Amino acid sequence: MKICTQCDTRKPRDKFHKKARASDGLSSWCKACKNSIETKRQQAKRETLTHEQREIKATKKRAHKQVETALYKGSLIKPKRCECCNKVFPPREIHGHHHDYAKPLEVEWVCRACHYLDHGERLIAECETCSVEFEHQRGEKRAFCSHACWHKSDRILDSGRLASERRIENKEATQ
Numbered sequence: 001m002k003i004c005t006q007c008d009t010r011k012p013r014d015k016f017h018k019k020a021r022a023s024d025g026l027s028s029w030c031k032a033c034k035n036s037i038e039t040k041r042q043q044a045k046r047e048t049l050t051h052e053q054r055e056i057k058a059t060k061k062r063a064h065k066q067v068e069t070a071l072y073k074g075s076l077i078k079p080k081r082c083e084c085c086n087k088v089f090p091p092r093e094i095h096g097h098h099h100d101y102a103k104p105l106e107v108e109w110v111c112r113a114c115h116y117l118d119h120g121e122r123l124i125a126e127c128e129t130c131s132v133e134f135e136h137q138r139g140e141k142r143a144f145c146s147h148a149c150w151h152k153s154d155r156i157l158d159s160g161r162l163a164s165e166r167r168i169e170n171k172e173a174t175q
Contacts, residue, residue, distance in 0.1 A: 002026060006033035056101075063104035067096045070105055084114035 003010050005028040016026040017034060027034065049057070070076035078096070080088050095115045096107035110118065124133050127145035129152050134145035144150040 004028070004030040004033055006030070006037070059101045060098075063098055063101045066104040067107060076105060076107075079109050081109075082111035082114055083108050084110045084118075087111060 001010050002013055002016055002024070004016075007030065009030070011030050013026060015030050015032070017029075017031055018025060019027040022028065029037070067076060071078060078091055078094055080091070080094070082089060082094065089111050093112055094109050095112060097110050097115050097118060098104065098107055100106065113124075125142065126133055127149050128143045129149035130145065132145050134142075
């Protein structure tokens with residue numbers, strides 16, 4: 001038995017979603033509470049969309065579904081090379097980019113980096129330690145190309161403060 005932190009009700013363990021990071025391996029909210037909150041969140045999000053935005057979203061969804069169905073049936077074949085940079089990638093890394101959603105089966109097969117660049121999202125950054133350019137995922141704010149570069153930098157944490165902050169404090173103290 002476990003108590004849901006949302007509704008304060010004692011319920012059997014099978015009424016909770018699994019959550020690997022939790023100490024007991026289960027979510028703190030029961031499935032019913034989680035579902036009701038997710039439903040409310042989705043409804044609130046849906047209400048903020050305008051009629052035009054809903055139509056665009058539906059058109060995109062239909063186009064993506066038609067490409068998925070064509071790939072499954074074999075009438076559309078995903079290449080191994082990106083049509084933009086001509087590099088070879090595994091199939092999961094090749095995206096079908098639509099220039100016109102009204103023509104759903106006319107897609108350009110591009111890698112993730114080229115796809116994001118085509119949408120105006122630059123996913124290449126320069127490492128603060130070694131100045132090498134590296135690719136990162138959307139939404140990620142990385143300053144280093146690898147964990148090794150992060151350790152080489154002066155950003156190693158000590159007592160909750162950055163090493164660079166300690167150096168500044170030491171300089172001010174000696175002056």
